[in-house]
Amino acid sequence: MKEEFIMTTKPNLSKTQYIKGLQCPKALWFYRYRKDLKPEIDPATQARFDAGTEIGILAQKYFDGGIEITEEYWEIEKAAQSTHELIDQGCEVIYEATAIHPTDGSYSRIDIFRKVSDTNEWDLIEVKSSTEVKDYHFDDMSFQYYVFSHAGYKIRKCFMIIINSKYVRQGDIDPQGLFKLEDISEKVIAKQDTVESLAIQLGYVLNRHDEPDADIGSRCFAPFECDYMHHCWKHVPDYSIYDIYKKKNADEIYSQIGSYDIQDIPSDLFPGGAKLVDINCYQNNTEHLEKDKITDFLKTLEYPLYYLDYETVWPAIPLYDGSRPYQQIPFQFSLHIQEKPDAELQHFEFLYKEPTDPRLDLTERLIPLCGDKGSIVVYNKSFEMTRNRDLATEYPQFAKEMEAINGRIIDLMVPFRKHWLYKPEQMGSYRIKDVLPAYVTELSYNELEIASGDVASEWYFRFVKGALSEDEHNALWSNLSEYCKLDTYAMVALIEALKKLVE
Numbered sequence: 001m002k003e004e005f006i007m008t009t010k011p012n013l014s015k016t017q018y019i020k021g022l023q024c025p026k027a028l029w030f031y032r033y034r035k036d037l038k039p040e041i042d043p044a045t046q047a048r049f050d051a052g053t054e055i056g057i058l059a060q061k062y063f064d065g066g067i068e069i070t071e072e073y074w075e076i077e078k079a080a081q082s083t084h085e086l087i088d089q090g091c092e093v094i095y096e097a098t099a100i101h102p103t104d105g106s107y108s109r110i111d112i113f114r115k116v117s118d119t120n121e122w123d124l125i126e127v128k129s130s131t132e133v134k135d136y137h138f139d140d141m142s143f144q145y146y147v148f149s150h151a152g153y154k155i156r157k158c159f160m161i162i163i164n165s166k167y168v169r170q171g172d173i174d175p176q177g178l179f180k181l182e183d184i185s186e187k188v189i190a191k192q193d194t195v196e197s198l199a200i201q202l203g204y205v206l207n208r209h210d211e212p213d214a215d216i217g218s219r220c221f222a223p224f225e226c227d228y229m230h231h232c233w234k235h236v237p238d239y240s241i242y243d244i245y246k247k248k249n250a251d252e253i254y255s256q257i258g259s260y261d262i263q264d265i266p267s268d269l270f271p272g273g274a275k276l277v278d279i280n281c282y283q284n285n286t287e288h289l290e291k292d293k294i295t296d297f298l299k300t301l302e303y304p305l306y307y308l309d310y311e312t313v314w315p316a317i318p319l320y321d322g323s324r325p326y327q328q329i330p331f332q333f334s335l336h337i338q339e340k341p342d343a344e345l346q347h348f349e350f351l352y353k354e355p356t357d358p359r360l361d362l363t364e365r366l367i368p369l370c371g372d373k374g375s376i377v378v379y380n381k382s383f384e385m386t387r388n389r390d391l392a393t394e395y396p397q398f399a400k401e402m403e404a405i406n407g408r409i410i411d412l413m414v415p416f417r418k419h420w421l422y423k424p425e426q427m428g429s430y431r432i433k434d435v436l437p438a439y440v441t442e443l444s445y446n447e448l449e450i451a452s453g454d455v456a457s458e459w460y461f462r463f464v465k466g467a468l469s470e471d472e473h474n475a476l477w478s479n480l481s482e483y484c485k486l487d488t489y490a491m492v493a494l495i496e497a498l499k500k501l502v503e
């Protein structure tokens with residue numbers, strides 16, 4: 001049976017633009033007309049795009065045997081025409097199938113378009129790299145349904161393909177195990193009443209010559225941190241009411257006091273808990289110190305002290321047998337050891353320089369270095385302890401040793417997280433990178449090529465995938481070494497700083 005399709009209007013609003021416009025009409029307008037404001041794609045964002053592409057290709061294997069629409073993303077009418085032609089030829093699975101709304105010109109590409117056998121109905125299937133369906137995914141699919149159904153396709157169901165977090169790799173990736181299908185048809189159909197009017201409104205935004213009005217606020221953070229905050233938030237202090245309250249509550253506070261400045265928050269609107277310490281220190285330019293609690297914390301330390309930090313890689317598609325999607329795989333550690341107070345520091349490190357699984361070598365190297373007595377100091381113990389438990393599960397022959405290491409862990413983040421000490425320059429943060437320069441002014445992460453765990457992970461991932469240039473490859477090992485070493489040396493310096501504060 002030959003199907004009839006309607007295509008009368010020039011392409012207008014895309015799915016990406018629809019989602020952007022739902023977050024904020026001004027963001028949509030900037031996206032179309034102010035290319036100069038769009039930040040450059042940084043390596044982290046590029047890595048996310050690359051991972052998304054890899055996931056998309058794998059997900060096609062979940063519905064094998066399809067044909068891909070290969071027109072460029074701007075060749076919308078040609079892509080819609082190619083989709084019709086494939087259907088006319090009897091193709092039942094189409095990747096990147098494209099449709100255009102006949103009157104408002106909205107257009108959409110669906111990752112997988114699958115015909116329901118022996119019917120003239122189709123399923124819409126969209127691939128996401130998350131492990132759960134998120135709220136904005138319903139809007140995403142609702143727009144696709146709106147466009148495809150108005151373009152003349154009979155849609156039976158709408159599915160998301162998401163990552164199955166329980167999948168454990170063994171050998172080649174098995175798409176049937178890595179992904180799972182979620183039927184979201186009901187919610188998508190329930191939204192159809194509003195999609196049309198929203199698409200029309202956003203179409204008007206796209207056709208405006210002048211910038212639309214939109215207040216800054218919590219909308220700038222969800223569902224994504226907006227690309228244009230560097231422009232719209234220029235007048236807001238770096239540390240503002242949005243760092244003190246939950247984002248929606250901060251909107252409310254702003255409507256009451258008419259200021260983003262923490263200095264202007266009246267005492268009757270102060271929050272409780274640690275944030276109260278932040279506000280008091282900020283408004284009075286004072287520091288906070290609870291000597292007794294810090295003294296008690298320091299008493300829990302038993303020499304020799306082992307300062308330990310891991311770097312990890314956490315790919316959506318597991319790299320190694322026995323690992324799960326997004327599992328944090330340690331490939332590096334730094335260990336500073338101090339036998340007794342004032343003794344010279346010893347430094348050890350492990351950095352796995354092969355593209356194969358680093359975990360066994362890392363475990364075998366770590367255990368003897370940690371000895372069997374003394375505190376193991378980390379910053380954010382749940383991270384290191386979970387890695388150790390994972391290693392114990394993967395290598396049961398070392399389970400006893402890894403459990404023993406966990407039994408000796410002391411979390412240096414606790415005094416900072418609980419605000420037993422606080423300085424205004426921390427700007428509400430207890431991350432080690434923000435705490436360190438406040439208490440040890442001569443140390444900072446600013447000069448490092450790799451200055452965060454996220455960047456370390458991305459570089460290492462690109463190394464494993466063979467995607468580094470020769471220059472990047474040459475710099476990789478020393479950059480990783482310097483970064484991880486500073487993480488443990490920072491803890492040594494912070495402990496010394498705490499001791500001085502309570503003397």
Ligand code: SF4
Nearest residue numbers: 024027220226228232
């Ligand atoms: S920063 Fe906020 S107000 Fe500005 S475009 Fe983005 S979402 Fe809209």
